[in-house]
Amino acid sequence: MSFFANKQALVAEILSRYPVGRERSAVMPLLREVQNAEGFVSDARVAEIAAIIKSTPTEVKSVMSFYSTYSSSPTGKYHLQVCMTLSCALAGSDQMWDYLCETLDIGVGDVTSDGLFSVQKVECLGSCGTAPLMQVSDSGYYECLTKKRLNALLADFKARGDGSMPESDTRAPVFVQKNGDVVTQITAEGAIL
Numbered sequence: 001m002s003f004f005a006n007k008q009a010l011v012a013e014i015l016s017r018y019p020v021g022r023e024r025s026a027v028m029p030l031l032r033e034v035q036n037a038e039g040f041v042s043d044a045r046v047a048e049i050a051a052i053i054k055s056t057p058t059e060v061k062s063v064m065s066f067y068s069t070y071s072s073s074p075t076g077k078y079h080l081q082v083c084m085t086l087s088c089a090l091a092g093s094d095q096m097w098d099y100l101c102e103t104l105d106i107g108v109g110d111v112t113s114d115g116l117f118s119v120q121k122v123e124c125l126g127s128c129g130t131a132p133l134m135q136v137s138d139s140g141y142y143e144c145l146t147k148k149r150l151n152a153l154l155a156d157f158k159a160r161g162d163g164s165m166p167e168s169d170t171r172a173p174v175f176v177q178k179n180g181d182v183v184t185q186i187t188a189e190g191a192i193l
């Protein structure tokens with residue numbers, strides 16, 4: 001069944017944002033419509049979008065693959081995206097990833113049997129100073145992760161169970177000088193010294 005068949009006004013409005021002949025520029029907002037409505041973008045939807053923008057499924061998929069915000073398979077209500085790039089890797093993101101997968105008993109592309117959780121490795125989330133961190137669904141960052149903090153977050157998400165989240169607890173580190181050295185005033189557990 002077509003996603004856009006009964007959304008012609010919406011498609012026309014999106015296409016109208018771009019010059020005639022540049023329909024391919026509409027690929028991102030069209031992907032976003034599907035992602036928001038269905039939680040992922042299936043191959044059938046990719047083909048539909050490709051037809052609308054006069055492109056190919058391969059080209060649409062290549063755009064999708066560049067952005068971790070689009071999923072090609074169903075995700076849980078809490079889609080846990082762990083940054084694996086250098087700063088986070090040096091701060092222990094591998095261990096966080098392994099711990100998450102073991103605790104939830106899932107891997108990439110899986111969803112927990114209760115439909116709550118899925119996991120994904122992503123590239124730099126742009127908050128290297130608070131590594132290691134993860135983004136949850138399209139919302140908050142949860143930073144300075146430890147196993148203890150992960151356990152607390154998972155318990156909170158399970159208790160909610162509806163995709164809602166606690167306030168994102170951004171923990172920007174505080175840098176001060178001590179004996180001439182710059183030190184960070186935050187512990188591995190996230191507590192400010």
Ligand code: FES
Nearest residue numbers: 083088125127128
């Ligand atoms: S390396 Fe993880 S946020 Fe930049």
